[in-house]
Amino acid sequence: MLSQLSVKRVFASFLLSSTVWASTYIVHEKRESTPSGFTLLSSAPDDQMIDMRINLSMGNRSGLEAALEKASSPTSPTFREWLTKEQVENFAAPNTETKEAVAEWLATFNITSTPATPAGDWIKFTIPVGTANRLLKTQFGIYNHTDSGRAYVRTTEYSIPSDLQAHVKAVHPTTSFNGPLKQRSPITAVSVVKSTSLVERRATVPADCNSTIIPSCLQDLYGIPTTLIKSSTKSKIGVAGYTPQNADAADLATFLKEFRPDLPSNLTFTTELYDGATNIQDGTQAGLEANLDTQYTVGLVNGIPTIFEDIGYTTKDGPDDGYLDSINYLISQESPPLVFSTSYGFADESALSLSLTEAYCDAIMQLASRGVSVTFASGDGGVASSPGLSCEDGFPPTWPTCPYATLVGATQNVPEIGASLTAGGFSNYFPQQSWQADAVNAYINKLGDTYAGLYNASGRAYPDVSAQGGTLEIIINGHSDYVGGTSCSSPIFSSVIALLNDELMSAGKSPLGFLNPWLYANPQAFNDITIGNNPGCGTEGFSASEGWDPVTGMGSPNYAAMRTAAGL
Numbered sequence: 001m002l003s004q005l006s007v008k009r010v011f012a013s014f015l016l017s018s019t020v021w022a023s024t025y026i027v028h029e030k031r032e033s034t035p036s037g038f039t040l041l042s043s044a045p046d047d048q049m050i051d052m053r054i055n056l057s058m059g060n061r062s063g064l065e066a067a068l069e070k071a072s073s074p075t076s077p078t079f080r081e082w083l084t085k086e087q088v089e090n091f092a093a094p095n096t097e098t099k100e101a102v103a104e105w106l107a108t109f110n111i112t113s114t115p116a117t118p119a120g121d122w123i124k125f126t127i128p129v130g131t132a133n134r135l136l137k138t139q140f141g142i143y144n145h146t147d148s149g150r151a152y153v154r155t156t157e158y159s160i161p162s163d164l165q166a167h168v169k170a171v172h173p174t175t176s177f178n179g180p181l182k183q184r185s186p187i188t189a190v191s192v193v194k195s196t197s198l199v200e201r202r203a204t205v206p207a208d209c210n211s212t213i214i215p216s217c218l219q220d221l222y223g224i225p226t227t228l229i230k231s232s233t234k235s236k237i238g239v240a241g242y243t244p245q246n247a248d249a250a251d252l253a254t255f256l257k258e259f260r261p262d263l264p265s266n267l268t269f270t271t272e273l274y275d276g277a278t279n280i281q282d283g284t285q286a287g288l289e290a291n292l293d294t295q296y297t298v299g300l301v302n303g304i305p306t307i308f309e310d311i312g313y314t315t316k317d318g319p320d321d322g323y324l325d326s327i328n329y330l331i332s333q334e335s336p337p338l339v340f341s342t343s344y345g346f347a348d349e350s351a352l353s354l355s356l357t358e359a360y361c362d363a364i365m366q367l368a369s370r371g372v373s374v375t376f377a378s379g380d381g382g383v384a385s386s387p388g389l390s391c392e393d394g395f396p397p398t399w400p401t402c403p404y405a406t407l408v409g410a411t412q413n414v415p416e417i418g419a420s421l422t423a424g425g426f427s428n429y430f431p432q433q434s435w436q437a438d439a440v441n442a443y444i445n446k447l448g449d450t451y452a453g454l455y456n457a458s459g460r461a462y463p464d465v466s467a468q469g470g471t472l473e474i475i476i477n478g479h480s481d482y483v484g485g486t487s488c489s490s491p492i493f494s495s496v497i498a499l500l501n502d503e504l505m506s507a508g509k510s511p512l513g514f515l516n517p518w519l520y521a522n523p524q525a526f527n528d529i530t531i532g533n534n535p536g537c538g539t540e541g542f543s544a545s546e547g548w549d550p551v552t553g554m555g556s557p558n559y560a561a562m563r564t565a566a567g568l
């Protein structure tokens with residue numbers, strides 16, 4: 001019986017592959033050349049196993065998009081009626097036709113996939129490179145990521161059958177040349193005082209918020225409340241951490257004792273580990289970024305539960321794709337944290353292919369639809385996005401530019417000015433969004449011909465908002481250190497959102513959720529910052545100005561005004 005079955009299957013496969021698909025493959029994605037930072041070492045051996053994922057088209061993407069627009073537009077009668085997990089899954093689940101078409105195609109190569117998300121919009125399987133080459137009519141190579149020295153199996157072009165084009169959103173890994181996700185450099189701002197003990201430093205350096213930011217500076221500057229939150233709060237905040245960054249609980253305790261002595265001394269973060277992450281607790285292995293992210297959330301949110309979402313490198317699902325895993329993990333949770341802050345990124349937008357970028361953005365859209373505010377540090381290379389990037393094709397846009405994420409730029413000093421390192425500009429992948437059109441076009445009009453051809457005036461503009469990223473004091477391995485960059489800005493801004501969510505939900509209201517349409521509709525809720533510019537690519541960069549600008553977005557938080565704008 002068994003052998004008969006397999007004979008039938010092989011026969012059916014043969015039929016399908018020869019009559020339906022064999023001659024109709026067309027190119028799905030292509031890169032002109034190997035991206036900089038990678039070199040081709042050799043073709044990948046046929047018997048090397050590769051973990052592949054295919055992202056299927058959502059059954060009803062336009063339905064989800066429309067539902068999110070209704071929930072997030074301040075003028076909508078159903079404003080902030082976020083969707084349930086089930087509602088989102090109903091939109092996201094691929095339709096039967098899509099699932100069957102893809103399953104049949106894979107079956108012709110004897111491939112069985114398993115769902116990787118509850119909605120089944122993302123499937124995965126492990127196959128030899130030889131099979132992957134035939135499946136995608138390509139030749140996978142081994143590429144050296146010269147920064148990390150790690151080997152990646154990738155290709156510059158692949159094809160799929162023409163009648164599957166509409167069903168398949170992205171195939172990964174293929175043409176996305178992403179190295180490991182890197183933290184936005186928390187630039188060590190004042191290296192001379194590094195490693196000075198706390199006591200010594202306090203004797204010699206008086207608190208001065210213009211030169212050094214500590215939590216009380218932010219509380220004063222933005223009007224952030226200091227009252228301990230009730231333990232019954234429904235607000236939660238998540239911060240991403242990527243290996244090898246470890247968030248140190250002992251350093252957090254030292255930080256709180258020093259800067260928030262008013263809070264219970266046992267406040268800490270909880271940790272969710274995935275993809276082999278460990279979050280080693282050893283002061284000498286504490287990470288600047290991870291300590292910054294946990295200290296400037298727990299240190300500001302007054303007891304709101306804070307989750308360190310710690311993502312490892314090597315996964316059974318593929319190398320260095322933790323960013324996909326983390327978003328899918330949050331999507332699969334019944335009650336994900338309502339704010340999720342990430343201070344890591346790829347160097348620029350073009351590191352990931354358009355289709356993978358869209359698929360990732362769709363995942364963020366699903367979270368946003370459920371009332372999660374997804375925030376990212378905008379990047380630290382000014383108009384060049386990341387320090388050291390090439391500007392051959394104009395100002396390279398940052399990663400991610402997904403319109404469903406809120407990008408946070410940096411300010412410095414008191415009174416605040418735009419920080420020169422802030423990545424700000426315009427996407428080449430996503431168009432300008434309707435909720436930002438007025439604010440952004442007003443800026444573009446002021447700009448006139450300046451930088452014409454160097455930026456994409458029809459692209460999604462960023463950052464959306466900003467917060468301090470000048471010189472922040474953190475504790476690392478028991479000592480003070482000083483860091484700056486948009487890495488600081490995202491957790492600070494996100495903490496403000498978590499506090500507002502607590503107030504809203506305590507009052508029986510919905511959380512803020514997908515922020516962008518609301519932010520742009522409420523300019524009065526932010527401190528408009530009109531001084532500063534973000535040089536890069538051999539230019540002075542963009543200048544801050546009245547209203548939205550590509551250095552400080554709509555401005556920095558004004559807690560009282562945001563509270564009012566939120567309906568409290």
Ligand SMILES: *[C@@H]1O[C@H](CO)[C@@H](O)[C@H](O)[C@H]1NC(C)=O
Binds near residue numbers: 060
């Ligand atoms: C998609 O969702 C919208 C909004 O709920 C609905 O009107 C439409 O019929 C749905 N389309 C499909 C193909 O299910």
Ligand SMILES: *[C@@H]1O[C@H](CO)[C@@H](O)[C@H](O)[C@H]1NC(C)=O
Binds near residue numbers: 110
């Ligand atoms: C197909 O998969 C089955 C189960 O894994 C395996 O036993 C069989 O050898 C495979 N056949 C081919 C032609 O690869």
Ligand SMILES: *[C@@H]1O[C@H](CO)[C@@H](O)[C@H](O)[C@H]1NC(C)=O
Binds near residue numbers: 041
């Ligand atoms: C990968 O690149 C790094 C840096 O250029 C180099 O040191 C290493 O030898 C390369 N690895 C291989 C296998 O070529």
Ligand SMILES: *[C@@H]1O[C@H](CO)[C@@H](O)[C@H](O)[C@H]1NC(C)=O
Binds near residue numbers: 210211414415
């Ligand atoms: C704040 O610091 C900057 C340099 O970091 C300095 O130029 C400015 O004058 C200072 N402002 C005040 C009010 O001290």
Ligand SMILES: *[C@@H]1O[C@H](CO)[C@@H](O)[C@H](O)[C@H]1NC(C)=O
Binds near residue numbers: 264266267
């Ligand atoms: C922290 O201490 C307080 C008492 O000061 C106690 O009520 C609370 O349960 C403790 N929390 C944790 C997480 O241990």
Ligand SMILES: *[C@@H]1O[C@H](CO)[C@@H](O)[C@H](O)[C@H]1NC(C)=O
Binds near residue numbers: 055324328360
């Ligand atoms: C896969 O694509 C669908 C849309 O086609 C999206 O809803 C989903 O979130 C994507 N998954 C990932 C992990 O990007």
Ligand SMILES: *[C@@H]1O[C@H](CO)[C@@H](O)[C@H](O)[C@H]1NC(C)=O
Binds near residue numbers: 458459
């Ligand atoms: C500019 O942005 C638009 C809208 O997203 C896009 O269609 C276009 O391809 C972009 N132009 C370039 C040169 O990337």
